[in-house]
Amino acid sequence: MGHVIVDVMPKPEILDPQGKAIAGALPKLGIEGFTEVRQGKRFVLAVEGEVTDAALASARQAAETLLSNPVIEDVVSVREASAAELEADQVQGASA
């Protein structure tokens, strides 16, 4: 079974209050050196069978109609999850 990853971020010209709050909180935790934080969304879609071009096209359609609000957000990436990315998920899940 394959997986598709969709990344959605607020458009650069849109204010991101959550990101701003995080950027303001970091120095209070002693974490310095970051000038801006933007918060977006990451979706993992499990595909029946292999990740085909058709599955990627369906995921792109989902990304643009349901997973993002095109007025304020950009779909920055729709791609097949690499083995390394899935392994990271599983390893960290297993160690929990």
Add this chain to the structure above:
Amino acid sequence: MGHVIVDVMPKPEILDPQGKAIAGALPKLGIEGFTEVRQGKRFVLAVEGEVTDAALASARQAAETLLSNPVIEDVVSVREASAAELEADQVQGASA
């Protein structure tokens, strides 16, 4: 100026009601072929200067203390943003 990307996902054993709602809505929009959807978060942190090992270590600390709730979420990735990833952001932002 460099950027660090932090990906956070709900742990596999944690119920993800938003992901479930999306998975239920996709067929109603005529988008078929996906068996499960999980929704997580993606953060982009702007770094003063280059993305050094120290900056990545700071980002990892931020990911584990502020950007994720370790009871229900896994930090699945902390990495320097590639040029291609940033270009996607800029191109899509510019075309908006």
